[in-house]
Amino acid sequence: MAESSSHKFGQELGKLIEDIVLNDILKPRLQQFVQTKNYYLDWQRTRPARSGKKVTWKDKYENKHDLDFVIEVDGNDTQLGTPVAFIECAWRRYTKHSRNKAQEIQGAILPIVELHNLSAPFYGAVLAGEFTKPALEQLRNNGFAIIYIFYPNVVAAFNEINLGIAFDETTPETTYTIASQQLANLSISDRKKLGEALISVSKQEVDSFMDTLEKTLERYISKIIIIPLFGTKHEFKRIDDALIELNTLDIDSPSGGFDKFEIIVDYNNNDRIRATFHNKTLLADFLRKLKS
Structure with a gap:
C-alpha cells in the first residue's frame, strides 16, 4: 500500500521539528551548561567510548534504550562517565497519541534512573505539538522536567516563513503533497528563521527547564x-x-x-x-x- 501524503508530511514535519528542537534550541544551551561544570554531553553522533552513533544505555532489567541527550560526570570522548541526566524529545500532532508517547518515554527513562539512583539523576522530556494535560501530568508526577512547545506556537513559528501547517484529518491529500514539497525545498535562510521563531516561543519553557537541570545537578x-x-x-x-x-x-x-x-x-x-x-x-x- 502506498504511503498517504498526510502520513508522509507528518513524518517529515516531525523530523524537522525534532531536529530544530534538539540541535537549535536545546543542544546549544546544554553545551553552554556543561562547559561551565565537570560534565560531558553526549548526543547521537560517533563517539569512541561507545559503538555506533546512538546514545544507548541499559536499564535495571538489562534492556537497552536509545536516548537523545545524556549528561555524564567524568566522561569524555573515549570513556563513559557516570550518567546524571537523561533527556528525550518527541513530537505528536494529535492528542490521541500523546498518552502512549508519554508512557513510552516514562518506560524508557525511569528504569535507567532507578539503576543509577545513587547519582540522583535529572530526567526530562522536550515535547512539541499536541499533548493532553493528563499526559503532561503523568510525566511531571513521575519527576520529569518538561519543555512543552504547544501546537499553536509551532504553527505560529511556521507562519513566520509563510508555510501553513495547521492541517487536520479533513485536509485534502493534495494539500499535504504541496506542503511536503515546501518542506523539501526549505531554504537555509527559512530554516534559520524557523529555528529562531521556535526559540522565541519556547524561551520561557527552556529557561525553566535549564534552571531545574542546574539545581538538580548542583548536588548528587x-x-x-x-x-x-x-x-x-x-x-x-x-x-x-x-x-x-x-x-x-x-x-x-x-x-x-x-x-x-x-x-x-x-x-x-x-x-x-x-x-x-x-x-x-x-x-x-x-x-x-x-x-x-
Whole structure:
C-alpha cells in the first residue's frame, strides 16, 4: 500500500521539528551548561567510548534504550562517565497519541534512573505539538522536567516563513503533497528563521527547564557507606574510666550482639550526611527518601 501524503508530511514535519528542537534550541544551551561544570554531553553522533552513533544505555532489567541527550560526570570522548541526566524529545500532532508517547518515554527513562539512583539523576522530556494535560501530568508526577512547545506556537513559528501547517484529518491529500514539497525545498535562510521563531516561543519553557537541570545537578550522591556495628556497649562518666577500659578491651576477639547502623552519605559538592539507625526498616526508609 502506498504511503498517504498526510502520513508522509507528518513524518517529515516531525523530523524537522525534532531536529530544530534538539540541535537549535536545546543542544546549544546544554553545551553552554556543561562547559561551565565537570560534565560531558553526549548526543547521537560517533563517539569512541561507545559503538555506533546512538546514545544507548541499559536499564535495571538489562534492556537497552536509545536516548537523545545524556549528561555524564567524568566522561569524555573515549570513556563513559557516570550518567546524571537523561533527556528525550518527541513530537505528536494529535492528542490521541500523546498518552502512549508519554508512557513510552516514562518506560524508557525511569528504569535507567532507578539503576543509577545513587547519582540522583535529572530526567526530562522536550515535547512539541499536541499533548493532553493528563499526559503532561503523568510525566511531571513521575519527576520529569518538561519543555512543552504547544501546537499553536509551532504553527505560529511556521507562519513566520509563510508555510501553513495547521492541517487536520479533513485536509485534502493534495494539500499535504504541496506542503511536503515546501518542506523539501526549505531554504537555509527559512530554516534559520524557523529555528529562531521556535526559540522565541519556547524561551520561557527552556529557561525553566535549564534552571531545574542546574539545581538538580548542583548536588548528587557520590558515595554511601553503611557500617553495621556489633559489640558490647561501655558507658562512662569520666574520661579516666574510659581510658582504663580502653586499655583492657580485647579488639582481637570481639563479642556482643548487633548495636546499630552508621551511615555516611557523601555528595559531589563535599556535603556529607552522617546518621545512626537501630534497625533495617528505618535505614531502608531513609535510603528511599534519598531517591525522592
